[in-house]
Amino acid sequence: MRKTTKIITGGSCTIRVKGNITTKTGGKTVIWAKGGIEINSSGSITYSAAEGHFYGDYVPPEELYTTHPTVLRVEFFDETNKLLNQNTKDFYYGKKLKLKVTTRDAKDGTLIFVKLQAKSKSKNQPFDLMSPNRKYNWWAKEVVDNKFETPFFELNPNWYSDDFEYYDYNDHNTKIKEEDLNEFYAEVRFDSKTVYFPLAGERLKPIAYKRNYEELIGLFKTDNSGEKDLIENYENRFIDSVKYFKNIVDDFSEFIHEDNCDLTIDQIDAEVLKTARQLWEEAVWQNRGYDLKTETKDKETGQENTVVTSVKAILDDRPLYWARISMQVILKRHPAFYDDIKTLDQKDQEDFFVKSIVPKKSRLWKTIQLFEEQSRNYTNIDFSKAGYKKKVLITGFDPFFLNSIKYPNRYNILQSNPSGVVALALANNDKSGAYIQTMIVPTRYSDFDGSQDYDNGQGEGIVEKYIKPFVDQVDMIITVSQYLPNENVIDVFGTSRRGGLNDNMNFIRKSGSQAISTKIEWIQTTLPKTFINAPFVKFNWKYDDLPNPNNVVPQKDQILNEGSGGDYLSNEIFYRVGKIRSELRPSLATGHFHIEKIQDGRINEDLNPLKISNLLSIIRKGIEEGVKGI
Known part of the structure; x- marks a missing residue:
């Protein structure tokens, strides 16, 4: 799942206190049990550590279980029979692998019990499918010729702990x-003895697509400490704020x-087509x-009734924004796309695996664009129900300037x-003197000029x-x-020139450069003057x-x-839009409606x-008056 916390132990040790227990040590304190550990307090329990907390499956002290008289080694292999031990860091979650156990002097047919284990520095890392799912347990299997090999299996990409990722502001990539x-x-x-192999320092450490700058911001903890967290983060906060989005x-x-x-x-694309549309x-x-509408039935009379309850609108574009980001990260980590990307040239591979930029030549790019088209309503604009009403297309923007930890x-x-709220609230609206269709566009230069370069781009786009x-x-x-606080204005002039301020990907453009090569330096609005008949516009x-x-x-x-x-x-x-x-x-009446900022950063x-x-209400009235002028 997207977020689950599992801490697994096994036996019992109970500590109950009414006062304080203080333990000081200059070295290392290890508490372990074959049963369970229970801690109760009438006050609070606080854990702190300079190097973080480690959670995962119950594992006894490693120094007690690092040798075995019969088991020599455990190794990971990929589908090509490549050895994946020795801290392999170029193996990706979701790719197929197997475990191979090598023994010595073992009688053929002797039963062996093997279970996949994992260790994480993240306190909230979910390995939620591992313990209860027998897919990762191979019980009572026979050793033949001093070997046992598991069937091929996959490591769930949701097990990748991206809360330790960080953005390098000098190299402009995530590490x-x-x-x-x-x-x-x-x-x-084996032979009634347990061992944990490979040893620490030789274990498999797989990797996954690393979140880009825009995607990484959502993992900041909601306590504004600057740390990242798999569960208590802003991305989850906004997604989970509306149960249907969750x-x-x-x-x-x-x-x-x-x-x-x-x-x-193709199966992934079919799911994207359905789910991204559902998101919008x-x-x-x-x-x-x-x-x-709720159907009720009187128990005594049997009479059926329909109760209609008016549910108030949740005026908020953020659940859609953060859900889109989370779901695209999920897509980018699916192994079906990795082989496709690795067949591209070195630069394209580097763009994805190092810079976290999806190459345009890749199959993944087409899938992401399909997701964008459906979840932003790019390709579902439909004026067929407008009848004799005026047809009005409205666009909104994603939230931007979000990195309050850095700034x-x-x-x-x-x-x-x-x-964005305007675009969502007015979608398919026919009560403002017009039939309205809407879309929401990203706050990213790349989408506007087609360039995936950090600081250079000019051309056509969305x-x-x-x-x-x-x-x-x-x-x-x-x-x-x-726009600015307390300002609801129709902009009169638009310029081909850019200021180049950082966008949601932390990309920039050269100040004073043109967004598109043209001799038309500026455009004047053709929106009707009737907009100002609305109050505050x-x-x-x-x-x-x-x-x-x-x-x-x-x-x-x-x-300009x-x-x-x-x-x-x-x-x-x-x-x-004006140039077109x-x-x-x-x-044609076109132009820009800059509406007031209502949150203080x-x-x-x-x-x-x-x-x-x-x-x-102000914007609705402005549009209603504006429509009267066309």
Whole structure:
């Protein structure tokens, strides 16, 4: 499963205290039992250690069980019969392997008992399928020619302990230290004696896809200590905040890594198509509110009744954002894609295995894009039910500036993006004088310019691929994003130039560079002036971050370092859509609605339900008035 904690012991030792027990040692204290250990306290129990806590299956002191008169060694082999012992670190979770036990002077037919074991430095590492599942226990097997080999099996990719990963801000990639990897070995019982092989220092230490910068932020502990945790982290907090999201992610995790060990890529794609779509629809459902119908039956009369309960909308885009990240990490760790990536050139392999960037030439890239298309609603925009209503396409953005551990009092890991809430709450809406379809786009340069380079990129991307086809089909396109506190404005000018500020992947772009090669330096909005008939909405005429009280229009070829709304991706989506409109359908109403920021990053403010509800009312009214002008 995605998160489970198992601590396994076996016998009993009970300590009950009303006062204090203090134990001091200058060396090492070992407590072990063949039974169980129970600790009770009327107060609190505190564990602390400079080098971390170690949890896993019960293992007696190793120095007592490291030799055996008959068992010589235990070794891991892959499907090609390659030896995987000696701390192999290039073997991946999910790939097939087997255990081979070598004995000496053993009579053929003698029974041997073998059980897979694991050890982790993580206090919350789940090895939840290991102990109860006989797949990893080989009891009462016969030794022949002084050998016993298990059938091939797989190590669950969910057993990889990514809470020890860390992002290198100099190399711009994610790393994990060898000593922090989980290790695997075997408990062998033979001739009534037990041994644990391979010995420490020679055990199997498999690896997995390492989370990229955006994916890694979610593992920060919710106590803001700067540590990472497999369970008490922000990613889980937001996913688990709505039980339906938790169910979707957990079921997806089980399907991909536990229920079907030999999935083909086509089978994975089929599950992605279904589940990623379900994720979007669930997010829309939660952000719109709904009527819950319950069928009841009177026990005495037998009369059946339908009780309708109005369930209030959960106005929050964060469960969708974090669920998408968690599920894509699950996908990227499936072994079905590894061989495909290893057939690519060295740079592409390095991109994935070192830089955590999925190569565009890989089969995995197509699967991730399928997930993006469904969970962001890129390919399910449908105006067929619009009838005679105006057709309006609205886009929102992912949350951004989330790394409050690296950038305290500036970024906010609790940050929502109210534009994402707008997109979810207004999806399929036909009550604002128009029929509305929506999508949510990422806060990543790569998706906009098609480049996977850290600091260099220019070209076409998601806007040209997914929004351009609707220029001839709709009556208005409104791109929406988060702006400044207490500011709800229609940006008048968008520029082709970028400021280059870090995105959600920690990527940058050269300041002053163009997002796309063009002679069209800036674009002016064509959204109708009726937007300002809504309270608190106005047009923003400034550019280059300077007041423009006289509403002066720049010169035709004038280079604007900043548009009305700045020089980040909000300006970029405004410009890109406007450029397409100017080339294909100049009369189409397009532009950018910058809506107010309602969370204070300086104090890690959480999303306030009343604030987001009030803001949504302002935006609804603005769009309603805007539609009247087309």
